[in-house]
Amino acid sequence: MNDLRDLYQEVIFDHNRSPRNFGLLEHPTHQAHGVNPLCGDELKVSLVLDKDGVIEDLRFEGRGCAISTASASIMTETLKGLSAREADRYFDAFHAMATGESPTPTDLPALTKLKVLSGVRHYPARVKCATLAWHTVRSALQNASASVTTES
Amino acid sequence: MNSAALNQYPPALDATALRADFPILDQPVNGHPLVYLDNAATTQKPQVVIDAVADFYSCDNANVHRGVHRLSQRASDRFEGAREKVRAFINAPSCAEVVFTQGTTGAINLVAQSYGRSNLSKGDEVLVSAMEHHANIVPWQLLCEETGATLKVAPMNNNAELLLEDFTNLLSEKTRIVALTHVSNALGTINPIQKLTRQAHQAGAVVLIDGAQSVAHEPVDVQSLGCDFFAFSGHKLYGPTGVGVLYGRETLLEAMPPWLGGGDMIRTVSFEGSTWNALPYKFEAGTPHIAGVVGLGAAIDYLDAIGLQAISTHEQSLLALATQRAHTQPGMRIIGNASDKAAIVSFELDGIHPHDVGTILDSAGVAIRTGHHCAMPVMQFFDVPATARASFGLYNTAEDINALFDAITQTQSLFAR
Numbered sequence: 001m002n003d004l005r006d007l008y009q010e011v012i013f014d015h016n017r018s019p020r021n022f023g024l025l026e027h028p029t030h031q032a033h034g035v036n037p038l039c040g041d042e043l044k045v046s047l048v049l050d051k052d053g054v055i056e057d058l059r060f061e062g063r064g065c066a067i068s069t070a071s072a073s074i075m076t077e078t079l080k081g082l083s084a085r086e087a088d089r090y091f092d093a094f095h096a097m098a099t100g101e102s103p104t105p106t107d108l109p110a111l112t113k114l115k116v117l118s119g120v121r122h123y124p125a126r127v128k129c130a131t132l133a134w135h136t137v138r139s140a141l142q143n144a145s146a147s148v149t150t151e152s
Numbered sequence: 153m154n155s156a157a158l159n160q161y162p163p164a165l166d167a168t169a170l171r172a173d174f175p176i177l178d179q180p181v182n183g184h185p186l187v188y189l190d191n192a193a194t195t196q197k198p199q200v201v202i203d204a205v206a207d208f209y210s211c212d213n214a215n216v217h218r219g220v221h222r223l224s225q226r227a228s229d230r231f232e233g234a235r236e237k238v239r240a241f242i243n244a245p246s247c248a249e250v251v252f253t254q255g256t257t258g259a260i261n262l263v264a265q266s267y268g269r270s271n272l273s274k275g276d277e278v279l280v281s282a283m284e285h286h287a288n289i290v291p292w293q294l295l296c297e298e299t300g301a302t303l304k305v306a307p308m309n310n311n312a313e314l315l316l317e318d319f320t321n322l323l324s325e326k327t328r329i330v331a332l333t334h335v336s337n338a339l340g341t342i343n344p345i346q347k348l349t350r351q352a353h354q355a356g357a358v359v360l361i362d363g364a365q366s367v368a369h370e371p372v373d374v375q376s377l378g379c380d381f382f383a384f385s386g387h388k389l390y391g392p393t394g395v396g397v398l399y400g401r402e403t404l405l406e407a408m409p410p411w412l413g414g415g416d417m418i419r420t421v422s423f424e425g426s427t428w429n430a431l432p433y434k435f436e437a438g439t440p441h442i443a444g445v446v447g448l449g450a451a452i453d454y455l456d457a458i459g460l461q462a463i464s465t466h467e468q469s470l471l472a473l474a475t476q477r478a479h480t481q482p483g484m485r486i487i488g489n490a491s492d493k494a495a496i497v498s499f500e501l502d503g504i505h506p507h508d509v510g511t512i513l514d515s516a517g518v519a520i521r522t523g524h525h526c527a528m529p530v531m532q533f534f535d536v537p538a539t540a541r542a543s544f545g546l547y548n549t550a551e552d553i554n555a556l557f558d559a560i561t562q563t564q565s566l567f568a569r
């Protein structure tokens with residue numbers, strides 16, 4: 001049996017209660033809208049990419065479960081100041097960790113922070129809650145303005 | 153159901169004893185005894201249903217209506233025997249009016265495509281309610297797109313009761329089909345079908361009732377309801393998945409063109425054209441889910457032996473208990489407070505997303521449904537992304553409700569840290 005506390009760690013509750021970087025940017029260079037049609041969760045991500053391709057600012061808004069809110073909140077903290085290319089590497093690493101499908105890379109410095117979400121891999125029905133924000137930010141970076149769903 | 157009716161029938165059902173008929177209930181989940189409260193999604197199967205399906209495959213399996221050999225005869229007898237059980241169960245006048253489908257969804261699509269496409273045209277209207285399952289919305293949207301007809305929606309109030317005056321006002325000579333759920337799967341509301349059907353008939357419309365959530369929980373008599381079509385699923389009736397029923401008035405079915413073409417539904421086939429088989433076979437193209445139908449027959453026998461009235465009384469007492477507990481549980485809000493309700497409790501906990509509720513309840517062995525319950529317009533109306541839903545069946549007990557509320561309290565204290 002999996003311990004519920006593996007999934008619901010104190011850090012998750014903290015981010016759920018007071019999400020960081022919550023809201024939308026007024027003049028984003030990129031934004032995207034993500035939905036998880038299975039549970040009705042919705043998320044908007046907006047960001048500013050500076051001329052060097054670095055994520056200068058990043059915010060999210062939406063309503064979702066504790067897992068999706070905490071994941072989005074931690075993600076914004078992680079990705080701020082990184083280049084779009086680095087963000088992509090974190091996407092892959094996070095995805096690997098959340099699904100447990102492939103080994104998680106060890107050379108990404110901010111990964112420790114994301115580890116609090118690794119418990120979702122024991123809860124297949126909840127993996128999409130944790131990855132929604134990541135799918136959304138990746139789609140924003142790829143398309144400047146886009147919509148994604150966890151079912152595509 | 154009103155209290156006078158309740159008192160008329162003393163609770164004659166021993167849920168604790170009946171649990172023993174359901175092997176699946178006797179198992180630990182996450183270290184706790186399973187408390188299954190997701191009966192509106194699907195019900196568990198009693199041993200007699202499991203045995204009937206296994207026995208059919210072990211002893212009688214053959215295709216139906218096709219062979220002169222012994223097994224084919226036995227398979228056909230069991231298949232048609234189940235049809236007669238269904239007929240009696242819903243008090244349909246004749247077996248010709250009982251069409252086996254793949255489920256409620258299949259039955260509604262059959263009516264939309266066969267009756268709808270041949271009877272509706274531009275300017276006509278289909279009327280549904282604001283509390284329909286997607287299965288009673290989307291087929292009509294497809295029909296409207298194809299025919300140019302318009303879909304109208306009868307609104308509900310904040311208690312999730314249909315607004316009868318608005319319903320009446322939406323009926324007109326343009327209304328060709330009225331499609332209503334008997335019981336709302338997301339809210340529990342029981343709609344006053346008899347009255348609504350009478351009004352719809354006065355306006356000249358035909359009436360389809362989505363009975364997915366009603367047949368297993370109260371006695372249903374299609375003749376006294378007065379509806380023209382009635383659809384339901386075997387799996388919500390303690391029977392197998394993949395099988396359902398469309399009841400249709402014979403005169404209507406007779407005039408309707410077939411929907412699916414293939415074997416069994418024809419009388420003669422030549423390359424110049426084909427003629428159709430008699431009812432109900434005209435609507436049963438291809439090899440049906442024979443074992444599923446046999447299992448459904450066994451489920452009906454099982455329910456008949458307990459009595460639908462006794463089941464209804466039992467579930468109403470569970471609903472009353474759960475509702476009362478919910479009112480005294482801090483931070484809990486029930487969504488759907490109709491005066492006439494089935495044993496379905498949709499709820500929200502302050503500051504806790506339904507998905508988190510579902511996961512934490514599961515860790516305590518309590519199985520509920522979370523999400524939009526295939527009723528996204530209902531979620532939009534109540535301005536929630538999702539709800540948590542506990543739905544009761546004949547084998548649930550007051551102890552199950554205690555376990556539910558213990559787990560809810562545990563969820564709240566976890567989130568209150």
Ligand SMILES: Cc1ncc(COP(=O)(O)O)c(C=O)c1O
Nearest residue numbers: 255256257285287337362364385
């Ligand atoms: C009210 C209602 N209508 C229709 C359906 C569809 O039933 P099925 O999926 O068995 O076709 C359901 C169940 O999901 C339901 O609750």
